[in-house]
Amino acid sequence: MSETDRPLSGDQGLPTATRPVARATMKDVAALSGVSLKTVSRVVNREPGVSAGVRERVERAVTRLDYSHNVHASNLRRSGGRTGTIGALLQDISNSFSASLLRSLEDVARAEDTAVLAASLDEEPDREIALVRGLVARRVDGLVLMPATSRQEYLAAELRAGLPTVFVDRLPHGVDADSVTVDNVLGARHAVEHLVRQGHRRIAVLSDLSTIQTATERLRGYREVLQVAGIPADSTLEVAGLRNPEAAGEAVRRLCRSASPPTAIFAGRNDLAIGAVRTLRALGLAHRVAVVGFDDFPLADLLDPALTVMRQNVAQIGSEVGRLLFSRIAGDTSPPRRVIIEPTLVARGSGEIRPT
């Protein structure tokens, strides 16, 4: 990978970034057009009560000076004005789940003329707290949070102050707020039941840190099914604390090389399923060991075998979150809602492999 990095030679006549030539303010526009500040304000805000002539003079000055409205000053003065900005703190914006969620949230926000401040938490509680503080200091109109902290008491003051907040993917703890989550226990149950139905009795589960709510819920669903099915729990088949595809792959490698390997794997999150599939492929077991993943992702249908997953309707989650958030921003003060979305099984092949 080489890289060219040369100063540009041609294009001398083109506009270039230069150092701050202090931006024009309404005062400048007023001076240039020979009217009062307030009149400029009226023109800029399209308020009525300005004669056509004056309006035009002001507009000319606006373009002459490249005047740009300063929304921060404007908001400061306007009592209870919105900043037209919301914050979205997700786990990892580059993960297809967070990315799609952000995207559908963005679409709702744009319809409301609102910009989105987005950041990744990477399961770091301290970062969450610091970022929330930053968003509040920026006076966002609302907050979407996929928390990395186990409890969110630190948010209590903001909630009391009326900051519209919607939790997504994970429920709030220690505070009461709106949430849009998936029924993880149910989803995991469906997934594992599906495997049991194929005749599997040695089903491994790949799970993330036990501090992550969704991970433990999915693990719970797994255990419930085994118990109901009368399959004795085998702790060697439960691998937790997996943070990434590589760790999942390594776990699968160990499992498959053990004395009594699993005939099926339930992967608790999309990237863990990917790591598992990659290793099974490498071991030549892709068509021998069944896999069901949690979270659908692009191309899952193109794998061989195509991956069976529990799908969360991400677009639905995102727009649900957006709707909820903006109804709060608009002033809805009804009690907090918990929207729970049921994931659906998408059978594509990998989950329908029978035990050998």
Place this chain on the structure above:
Amino acid sequence: MSETDRPLSGDQGLPTATRPVARATMKDVAALSGVSLKTVSRVVNREPGVSAGVRERVERAVTRLDYSHNVHASNLRRSGGRTGTIGALLQDISNSFSASLLRSLEDVARAEDTAVLAASLDEEPDREIALVRGLVARRVDGLVLMPATSRQEYLAAELRAGLPTVFVDRLPHGVDADSVTVDNVLGARHAVEHLVRQGHRRIAVLSDLSTIQTATERLRGYREVLQVAGIPADSTLEVAGLRNPEAAGEAVRRLCRSASPPTAIFAGRNDLAIGAVRTLRALGLAHRVAVVGFDDFPLADLLDPALTVMRQNVAQIGSEVGRLLFSRIAGDTSPPRRVIIEPTLVARGSGEIRPT
């Protein structure tokens, strides 16, 4: 997909979002702690010259009142202060390319204590202009732009006013600004040369709208190779205007059913490659027709055959963009730079299929 949406019953004691109980200001803190406004300001900003006793009184009042600093008011007063916010306008935040780019940019920004406003343009020029206006009105410290417009003269005033701006993936037109792009012509040449080297002479190309710079550049690279190789151009093998995987898949279907189908396909963008693969799979041609894609993406290695691609190092692009942007924000006024990153061929199988 069902959905539960019930008001919450329990948890009555927990803090809940309520309507605006007007946020405490420094004035309130000053009143409560019996000092002047300015002293509160000093404490909040950790300025020296406040006695320990007073400092503590103020801090108690700050927590008592849940005071939160208002960065907008602060920035308004501070001359030339930064807002600690940058804007990133990419094509589609849910696409793995934009998402990864955003993520690595975010990491740079966080290190600089800066938040990122992110939005998707979806190739809509009007949206780009409106969003830039919005970002400028929010006084972002810098702008990252993957333009949807063909020319960006509308930015001239902002650039003159000193708005740090870095173009990514696409070069600026009509204005001069920093950019970080991939050498698309070169990348396309490598890709198509690779196919020619395998013996292919009927190579189709899937391309996006001709208004998209990167698309035409890749198309150009394709044509150059054919010419050099002495392969007569066949316009039926050039399909442009493909906006999504479905369109690409449809195009591939038509191509493969024609009288003289291609033996290889060069897909000009990751989603077009995906559409092509999906159709080839459906037609049972996945192992007969060679494919090389542009842009790597997660799981390309897990397809069967694994997809050969021209990889752009997205993380590198993102951090390069970030570094450039923040050097400008820090005051670097050297002439605009054009960083050009060379994509590399990642041979995985699909591109090494020989013609039949």
Place this chain on the structure above:
DNA sequence: CCTCTTCATGACAACGTTGTCGAAGACGAC
């Protein structure tokens, strides 16, 4: 012609904060 209303416009304060500068008190040196 006078009063009353309507309309366009401007003066001024205020939003929440910080930079500037000056005042009051403590302290030390003589």
Place this chain on the structure above:
DNA sequence: GTCGTCTTCGACAACGTTGTCATGAAGAGG
């Protein structure tokens, strides 16, 4: 006790904007 120096603190203006209200001119109605 006097002077100077430090330290701590506050009054005030300013950032760029908008809400409120006042002003003056033009037009309506008698």
